[in-house]
Amino acid sequence: MSFESSFFAKRRSVVAKKMLPKKIEENHIKEILEAGIRVPDHGALNPWKIKVIIGDKLKFLDEKIILPEFKKLNPNASANSLELESKRLQRASVVFAVISTPVDHPKIPKWEMRLSSGAVCMNLLSCAQSLGYAAQWLTEWYAYNDRMLTYLGGRKDLDKISGFIYVGHKIEEPKERRRPNSSEVISYI
Ligand SMILES: Cc1cc2nc3c(=O)[nH]c(=O)nc-3n(C[C@H](O)[C@H](O)[C@H](O)COP(=O)(O)O)c2cc1C
Numbered sequence: 693m694s695f696e697s698s699f700f701a702k703r704r705s706v707v708a709k710k711m712l713p714k715k716i717e718e719n720h721i722k723e724i725l726e727a728g729i730r731v732p733d734h735g736a737l738n739p740w741k742i743k744v745i746i747g748d749k750l751k752f753l754d755e756k757i758i759l760p761e762f763k764k765l766n767p768n769a770s771a772n773s774l775e776l777e778s779k780r781l782q783r784a785s786v787v788f789a790v791i792s793t794p795v796d797h798p799k800i801p802k803w804e805m806r807l808s809s810g811a812v813c814m815n816l817l818s819c820a821q822s823l824g825y826a827a828q829w830l831t832e833w834y835a836y837n838d839r840m841l842t843y844l845g846g847r848k849d850l851d852k853i854s855g856f857i858y859v860g861h862k863i864e865e866p867k868e869r870r871r872p873n874s875s876e877v878i879s880y881i
Pocket residue numbers: 703704705706707828829830831832833854855869
């Protein structure tokens with residue numbers, strides 16, 4: 693049995709600016725979501741939520757949340773950066789916003805609930821990529837914006853946006869990026 697040519701040995705993200713945001717089959721979106729939430733989750737607490745941003749809602753959030761919040765934070769922004777901010781989410785066909793929503797539990801630490809939310813992000817990313825889509829896990833500045841968090845249904849000061857999983861179509865195969873030297877990060881006890 694060899695891992696060499698399998699999906700996980702070669703998995704690679706495609707940056708959002710290189711995606712083609714044309715339509716993705718509805719059943720593929722459902723498959724990615726259904727498989728994506730099959731993650732380890734101590735106590736089966738489901739301490740995360742996914743908000744699917746698709747169709748008109750990509751433009752809506754770009755124009756009603758991201759751009760006005762950016763302008764508020766950067767009153768002297770250049771025309772170029774305003775143009776970029778006005779189309780952030782529209783780089784993708786669909787964006788899955790993953791919100792970490794920890795709960796009080798007598799035994800399970802919140803840290804583990806946060807980790808499970810990260811696992812949802814990674815799983816959605818891998819599921820989309822395994823179907824041949826371009827996908828990238830992004831936070832950028834607006835994952836840390838309270839107006840974005842609350843618009844997505846998150847509770848201020850409790851919930852956090854773990855990531856936006858951008859999914860679109862590939863224009864070309866991505867080049868390999870620098871990977872860690874395994875001997876520097878892995879050792880045997
Ligand atoms: C939590 C998290 C947040 C990230 N946010 C950004 C970001 O805001 N901007 C960016 O360029 N890359 C960001 N990245 C990295 C991208 O996902 C990058 O494409 C990725 O490291 C490529 O790795 P891969 O080919 O192994 O999937 C983030 C990664 C993680 C895990």
